[in-house]
Amino acid sequence: MNIWVLIHAIIISLSCSLAGAFLVLRHRAMLADAISHAVLPGLVIAFLITGSRNTPGMLAGAIAFGFLCIFLVEFFKRKVKVTDDASIGITFTSLFAFGIILVSKYAEQVDLDQECVLHGEITFSALQRMHFPFTQWMVPNTFVTSVFTLLAVVLVLLAGYRGLFITSFHPEYASSIGISIGFWHYLSSGVASMVTIVSFEAVGAILVIALMVIPSATAWLISRRLPEMLWKTTMFAITGSVAGFYLAIWLNVSIAGTIAAVLGVQFAMVLILKGSFRHRSIH
Amino acid sequence: MYALWNTLGLDEPNMRWVLFGTAFLSAVSAWVGTFTYLQKKSLLGDAIAHGILPGVAGSFLLSGQKNAAYIMIGALVWGFLTVLAIEWITRKSHLKPSTAMAIVLSAFFGLGMMLLTQIQNSGLPDASGLQSFLFGQAASLLPSDILVYSIFALVALIVLLALYRSLTFVSFDKAGAQSMGFSPQTSGTVLSILVVIATAIGIQSIGLILMAALLITPAAIARMWSQRLWTMLMLAGGIAAVSAISGSLISFSGKSMPTGPWIVMVLFFIFGFSVLFSTHRGLVQRAFQKRKNRQIIQRENLLKALYHLREQKGEQAEFTFEEIQKKRMFSENDLQRILGMLKRKKWVLQGKNGWTLSGEGLNEGRRITRLHRLWELYLSQKMRLKEDHIHPIAESMEHIITEDLEAQLLHELDYPELDPHQKRIPYDTPAKS
Amino acid sequence: MTPAIDIHNLTASYERKPVLWEIDCQFPQGKLIGIVGPNGSGKTTLLKNIMGLMKPDSGYIRIFGEKLDKVRHRVSYVPQRETVDWDFPADVMDVVLMGRYNPKKLFGRISREDKDIAIEALSRVNMLEFANRHISQLSGGQQQRVFIARSLAQKADLYLMDEPFVGVDAASEDAILNLLTEMKNNGKTVVIVHHDLQTAYEYFDHIALLNTRLVASGAAEEVFTSDLLQEAYGGRLTVLSRIGELIAKKDFPIREKGQEEN
Structure with a gap:
């Protein structure tokens, strides 16, 4: 199996897990679930219009639906007084259903099928190659987008570290000193949607959720401070995707599925170990 | 008409079975969902629905056939495992239930996907049929399948009815329920078990990825039209049944169309309609x-x-x-x-x-003037507001005060004659002395 | 001297139901001021309105004679302890350093001076030895002291604290009280939301008695009369709560169009 596929998986897992960390810290993990389902119609529609995948159009379409999802969740909650989690549930099931209908209706035109929506096509996308800018490397087609997404995530994280920290920890205090909570809320959900969209095609809806939530939740169990949690998050994301990748190849099963399962096992192990070494535990 | 009946395949008894079967199953799911909605646990259904995939795939792998009974058993086992895992995480760590759900949901589903690909590799004859569990394929339901699912649905229904009182209590008034001797712990466990069953019975018709919609959306719609539990249940059940039937019919008419997404679209349509036009909270x-x-x-x-x-x-x-x-x-x-x-x-x-x-207009004008002055008096007497501060708010309150509020005001102020600005408060009949 | 806080005819609602009616009062500078009233009397709502965290239906507030945005750097807010998740990955120092954040400095570096200020604030609440402890390992009183240290690090002139004595051990209560007196002696104004009548009289110089409406506001000895206390704690005015429900149900505006004041 190609080494680029593994590198690609690692890069995706890094951007997903870092972007997801702030959803987890804000107790909005299920929003990752929602966004990862909700972007599907955007992908399909943009594909139908532009006629090709992996274009800025597709990205724009998906981002639009990511924001539509966040907006609708808030709208149903505020204006119609639907409970918070029901609002999430209604929004993403509906958008996802709409996407699936589009996929099955235009199955011939759209190079996506129901299978790919779930599993992603990380191995398949490796078949189409292109030059990585300024190098001799032949890399999978979607690889370049993933790299730039990771760069963007890291940049937002470094520049916005303090804003993300204070608004996640104590929104009321943050707004009392004049920091806009809305801006940081939409920034963190916006980054999460962007990452979802870029990763969706490669790894499918479910692994996106797993990557966004599980590594940071695992890291949170054994971290005292935010920087510590963030680097541990990246460690768990990398170990999970490497172990999952080789296990999947050895068993000849879905790579995305195996990585998600391995991340779950990692989490369970940390939780168990932490419990048995309670006297040394941090929390 | 008959032609339509025919093309939809409704002349076949099998199809009628399928339609009524899915309608019944969906209604039961919606009933359970109504309680989870009221207890603000809606997304539990989504977590369980995803979490049962290993059970479905596993029972298929073990038995080598697509048998509703085996699949149901596998689904129930993994449904319970999902619930247990979520509880274990929230008990052992500081993570919130929603985080725990996202973790279990995605990890279990990942495991399920591993098994699914294993099945595809194994070349078992029925392998392609498994797709129907992801997005639902009502047409693939056999009468025997429906029978199996319906038996479980009936069990859920009986439990629901038997515990109706305590579930209601816990949904509306947790503290009260506890003091009455209904343990929220027990009824929480019972509800989780019900959600597992309600989710499992729908996987073949609506598919497990979208199953959550059937638990959440009908309940949310019903809540927009009614405040009473019984009415909510009737509405939610009806909406679920109607959506299931129309969603199935739409999907039959197209080739290779999964059922689940269409049922969800119908549900969303009704939801959108209610957002606009509901009598209770509608925007219009x-x-x-x-x-x-x-x-x-x-x-x-x-x-x-x-x-x-x-x-x-x-x-x-x-x-x-x-x-x-x-x-x-x-x-x-x-x-x-x-x-x-x-x-x-x-x-x-x-x-x-x-x-x-006119005479009537005079009465009305007098009433409003009276309310304004009464409210000013109330503000200055009961709320100790200064005289130069009371006019603006009295300006808006005069339009809101109803007849019985007016009576109460009059009583509390003891039928006064002058307002704080020394203006006479006008009455229709002479004021009580 | 301009009052520290000047509240004009403030009416504020929660989910469209008015919880504060026509509050009109002033708090003097350089005093310990208590906002006192039974549960659900709108104390926290009043604080949130002063801090601009909620938009009032009518009325306005001036702080040191100015709009909040002009003097925000002179005001510090200490929310209730339950408003944060204490399992958040942060230690005591991280939280206190937040007192040095402001919207403009969100991207700059934390300077040596900021750190010194944070250390000084921690030592003023006797928490310096806990600087590197994770916040989940603190007692309720210690958590409250961390919040107050963060507030001190803001170097403000006006401090608004929401129930700082709730769930606090006796040692912390004494420490906080001494600190408050010290702050007052340095010319700071401290406004505290407090629900305990027993202690209110001895703690505060100036008291505002609240029960969805303002019952009284003035020097502690003037306000603490049995009549006024009876009025504040003797139950809600039923007419007020009934009309509040009507407003919420029928979506009535609390101020008519064209009538809004600034």
Whole structure:
């Protein structure tokens, strides 16, 4: 199996897990679930219009639906007084259903099928190659987008570290000193949607959720401070995707599925170990 | 008509079985979902629905066939495992239930996907049929499948009815329920078990990825139309059944169309309709209410202005446009419109020299003036507000006070004669001395 | 001297139901001021309105004679302890350093001076030895002291604290009280939301008695009369709560159009 596929998986897992960390810290993990389902119609529609995948159009379409999802969740909650989690549930099931209908209706035109929506096509996308800018490397087609997404995530994280920290920890205090909570809320959900969209095609809806939530939740169990949690998050994301990748190849099963399962096992192990070494535990 | 009946395949008894079967199963899911909605645990259904995939795939892998009974058993086992895992995480760590759900949901589903690909590799004859569990394929239901699912649905229904009282109690009043001896712990566990069953019975018709919609959306819709549990349950069940039938029919008419997404689309359509038009919280109804409020306010302000003019200038006087505008700022257009409206209601009369109040209009003008002055008095007496502060809020409260509130005000203030500005408070009949 | 806080005819609602009616009062500078009233009397709502965290239906507030945005750097807010998740990955120092954040400095570096200020604030609440402890390992009183240290690090002139004595051990209560007196002696104004009548009289110089409406506001000895206390704690005015429900149900505006003041 190609080494680029593994590198690609690692890069995706890094951007997903870092972007997801702030959803987890804000107790909005299920929003990752929602966004990862909700972007599907955007992908399909943009594909139908532009006629090709992996274009800025597709990205724009998906981002639009990511924001539509966040907006609708808030709208149903505020204006119609639907409970918070029901609002999430209604929004993403509906958008996802709409996407699936589009996929099955235009199955011939759209190079996506129901299978790919779930599993992603990380191995398949490796078949189409292109030059990585300024190098001799032949890399999978979607690889370049993933790299730039990771760069963007890291940049937002470094520049916005303090804003993300204070608004996640104590929104009321943050707004009392004049920091806009809305801006940081939409920034963190916006980054999460962007990452979802870029990763969706490669790894499918479910692994996106797993990557966004599980590594940071695992890291949170054994971290005292935010920087510590963030680097541990990246460690768990990398170990999970490497172990999952080789296990999947050895068993000849879905790579995305195996990585998600391995991340779950990692989490369970940390939780168990932490419990048995309670006297040394941090929390 | 008959042709349509035919093309939809409804002449086949099998199809009728499928339709009524899915309608019944969906209704049961929606009933359970109503309780989870009220307890704000809606997404538990989503987590369980994803979490049962390893059970479905595993039982297929073990038995080598697509048998509803085996699949149901596998699904139930993994459903319970999902619930247990979520509870284990929230008990052992500081993570919130929603985080725990996202973790278990995605990890279990990942495991399920591993098994699914294993099945595809194994080349078992039925392997392709497994797709129907992801997105639902009602057409693939055999009468025997429906029978199996229905038995479980019936069990869920019986449990639901047997524990109806305690579930209701816990849904609406957790503290109260505890003091009455209903343990939220136990009924929480029971509800989780019910959600597992409610999720498992729907996987073949709607698919496990979208199953959550059937638990959440009908309940949310019903809540928009009713506050009473019994009505909510009837509505949610009905909506789920209708969506299941129409969603299945739409999907039958197209080739290779999964059922689940169409059922969800129908549900969303009804949801959107309710968001706009529900009598309880609908946007349209609220816009109307706002418009109506604005009209009432303008109308009453005009009547009050006329009443004040009459107080100042005597009972016989008629008032011109300009005089009214001087008394209170109305835009030209507004004043025209409101006067016209009041004239049609016969509350104002148009004389030679201007406008005057009719008998009924007089009563109304007096009532509003009275409410205004009563409220001012209330503010200054009961709320110790200074006299120069009370006018603005009395200006808006005069439109809101109902008859029985007025009675209460009068009683509390002991039928006063003067307001804080020493103006007389006007009564229809002489005030009690 | 301009009052520290000047509240004009403030009416504020929660989910469209008015919880504060026509509050009109002033708090003097350089005093310990208590906002006192039974549960659900709108104390926290009043604080949130002063801090601009909620938009009032009518009325306005001036702080040191100015709009909040102009003097925000002179005001510090200490929310209730339950408003944060204490399992958040942060230690005591991280939280106190937040007192040095402001919207403009969100991207700059934390300077040596900021750190010194944070250390000084921690030592003023006797928490310096806990600087590197994770916040989940603190007692309720210690958590409250961390919040107050963060507030001190803001170097403000006006401090608004929401129930700082709730769930606090006796040692912390003494420490906080001494600190408050010290702050007052340095010319700071401290406004505290407090629900305990027993202690209110001895703690505060100036008291505002609240029960969805303002019952009284003035020097502690003037306000603490049995009549006024009876009025504040003797139950809600039923007419007020009934009309509040009507407003919420019928979507009525609390102020008519064109009538809004600034």
